Amino acid sequence: MTKAVLVVDDEERLVSLVKAYLTQEGFRVVTAADGREAIFVARQEKPDLIILDVMMPELDGYEFMRLHRKERETPIILLTAKIEEEDRVVGLELGADDYVTKPFSPRELMARVRAVLRRTGQRAPAGQVLRAGAIMLDREAHLVTVAGRPVDLTPSEFDLLATLMAAPGRAFSRLDLLDHLQGTAFEGYERTIDVHVKNLRAKIEPEPRAPRYIETVYGVGYRFAPAQE
Numbered sequence: 761m762t763k764a765v766l767v768v769d770d771e772e773r774l775v776s777l778v779k780a781y782l783t784q785e786g787f788r789v790v791t792a793a794d795g796r797e798a799i800f801v802a803r804q805e806k807p808d809l810i811i812l813d814v815m816m817p818e819l820d821g822y823e824f825m826r827l828h829r830k831e832r833e834t835p836i837i838l839l840t841a842k843i844e845e846e847d848r849v850v851g852l853e854l855g856a857d858d859y860v861t862k863p864f865s866p867r868e869l870m871a872r873v874r875a876v877l878r879r880t881g882q883r884a885p886a887g888q889v890l891r892a893g894a895i896m897l898d899r900e901a902h903l904v905t906v907a908g909r910p911v912d913l914t915p916s917e918f919d920l921l922a923t924l925m926a927a928p929g930r931a932f933s934r935l936d937l938l939d940h941l942q943g944t945a946f947e948g949y950e951r952t953i954d955v956h957v958k959n960l961r962a963k964i965e966p967e968p969r970a971p972r973y974i975e976t977v978y979g980v981g982y983r984f985a986p987a988q989e
Contacts (some may be wrong), residue, residue: 764788765806768769768798768824769813769839774836781866782873790919795819799827809836809871809877814840814851825854835876835915839864854874856966870956879919879941890925892973892984895964904964911963916941920956921964924974929986931977 765787769775772793773798779789790797790805792980796818802810810828814821821838828834838851838859851859858872890897894907898957899922904911923940934953941952961968975983 761809762786762788762856764783764790764808766790766792766802766805766807768792768795768810768816768821770794770816771813774839777866778869781870785870785873787873796825797819798824802828802832802834806832809873810834810836811873812836812838812856814838822850822854825851825856829855829912829914833912833914837872849951849955852952852986853928853959855917855959857914857916879915880958890922892907892928893980895925895973897922906964913960913963917956917960917963920953921960924984928984931980931983933981937981953981 763786765782767775767778767782767789768791769778775791775793776957779791790801790807792801794816798810798812799819801933802831808864812821812824819827820971825836828836833855835857836855838856839862840851840859841862857876860869860872888899888985890899896902896905897918902918904918904921920937923937923971937953941956957974961971961974965971973985975985977983
């Protein structure tokens with residue numbers, strides 16, 4: 761089945777370029793020129809992935825993400841001219857799955873699109889359920905509950921939690937986790953993992969500042985706490 765991608769940017773030439781490359785790769789492409797229009801298009805088209813500019817009129821990329829994440833957990837790749845680390849972190853904290861800094865190579869963007877769709881589209885065998893304490897993760901249903909209550913996770917947060925829960929007690933470096941999430945080693949931005957872990961702890965931990973499940977391994981990275989007898 762053909763995957764649909766929503767491209768949101770107020771630069772018409774850039775949208776045309778990205779659309780041409782995506783179409784050549786076999787995707788169905790829909791577009792929007794600002795965040796407000798993108799809200800309407802996303803509701804109508806329900807795309808499999810969104811490529812989203814940050815700086816736009818009417819409604820910027822950050823505000824779009826805040827609104828869209830209340831409705832759907834569509835994978836999002838941010839396009840940003842901002843190179844400061846904190847600007848990237850804001851996008852990641854809002855639930856972006858990846859980002860590309862302008863100006864960018866269309867081939868790199870296509871590689872990131874394929875990587876995000878590959879990891880979010882993978883399905884484990886039926887019945888593969890992971891449990892730890894109050895947490896249940898069903899990879900087939902793409903569902904996480906805490907004490908029986910469903911928790912909304914972004915695709916990247918879900919994959920990160922699944923990776924950690926599948927190997928309790930194993931210490932993963934940030935680069936290890938980036939590789940699991942991106943499926944490739946290009947531009948390993950390690951702060952990405954710290955942001956996803958912070959978001960995950962806020963959603964699944966009884967006390968995020970004193971985590972019970974996702975432990976920090978200083979000088980290494982993170983691990984999921986081994987099962988307690």
